[in-house]
Amino acid sequence: MAHFRCNCGEVLGNxxxxxxVQIHVFKNQTWINAVNNHTEVYLIDKDYDIWKCPVCERVYSFKNKVDKMFALEDVEIDHFTSCLCGEHTNFAQYVAYTDIEMDRYTSDAETANELPDAPRELWSCNNCNRFFLKEIKSTSIQVYHEIDYYKDYETMPVDTGPQCIFLIPDGFAGPVEIIFGQDSYPYIELINNQYVFEIPVTGVLKVSNKESESGYAEDEYYFIDCSGNRIIRAEVSNHIITEFGNGTVKEKFTVKGR
Structure with missing residues (x-):
């Protein structure tokens, strides 16, 4: 599970x-082969993920980390024949499912060939890196262009950020809450590009940090013994970050007992 802050300020996370937020992208031919071979959904190799900000509609592509950022162009087309750069043939074609759609289809169908038609198509221009996103239920196609976030003065870098490690008492199960911006509580130092949060038996940890720093990194969760030694990875779900108007930031997740 990971999170980072979009250029517009919105916190995105999976x-x-x-x-x-998370959209799984599959090469068109990979998906066709999977359907023809009756491959189960969870065994299909996706090409990459994209995350779409619900506020500004920027899109970030992921291949192990954020590798590209795209902005929505102020233009819509009703059918796709060529790129705005003039390219007519050099395209890659994909199908894409949101994480919610994949979860629903995985639950409702045992094999890929039982899935309905892909809910959206995506074409990527190999010449200028624009991509075109077509929702099956829509009559128009959205156009996105790549932003060089290392050079464009209007953007900020979205790169590998500090990793958050959560240490959980062995035997704990249930909700965890980390409350940031509490001045009278300890400050968690950044060491070796990691923040280590040791969760008390109450499940509620208060810290004076305003929030963990921006950037993309996969969080890790461990059960620990009474001496603080890591025993085994903990399984968690629904890790979300909530910002409040008074400047308070809360992270919440649920720990599954082992």
Whole structure:
């Protein structure tokens, strides 16, 4: 599970399972082969993920980390024949499902060939890196262009950020809450590009940090013994970050007992 802050300030994350931010992208031919071979959904190799900000509609593509950022162009087309750069043939074609859709289809169908038609199509121009997103239920196609977030003065870098490690008492199960911005409580130092949060037996941890720093990194969760030694990875769900108007930030997730 991971999170980072969009250029517009919105916190994006895939901690909620399922979520409506993460979109799974499959090469068109990979999907066709999977359907023809009756491959189960969870065994299909996706090409990459994209995360779409619900506020500004920027899109970020992921291949192990954030590798590209795209902005929505102020143009819509009703059918796709060529790119705006003039390219006519050099395209990659994909199908895409949101995390919520994949969860629903995985629950409702045992094999890929029982899935309905893909809810959206995506074409990527290999010449200028624009991509075109067509929702099956829509009559128009959205156009996105790539932003160089290392050079464009209007953007900020979205790169690998500090990793958050959560240490949980062995035997604990249930909700966890980390409350940031509590001045009278300890400050968690960044060490070796990691923040380590040791969760008390109450499940509620208060810290004076305003929030963990921006950037993309996969969170890790461990059960620990009474001496603080890590025993085994903990399984968690629904890791979300909530910001309040008074400046308070809360992270919440639920721990499954082992």
């Amino acid at each position: 901690g909620l399972v399922p979520n409506d």
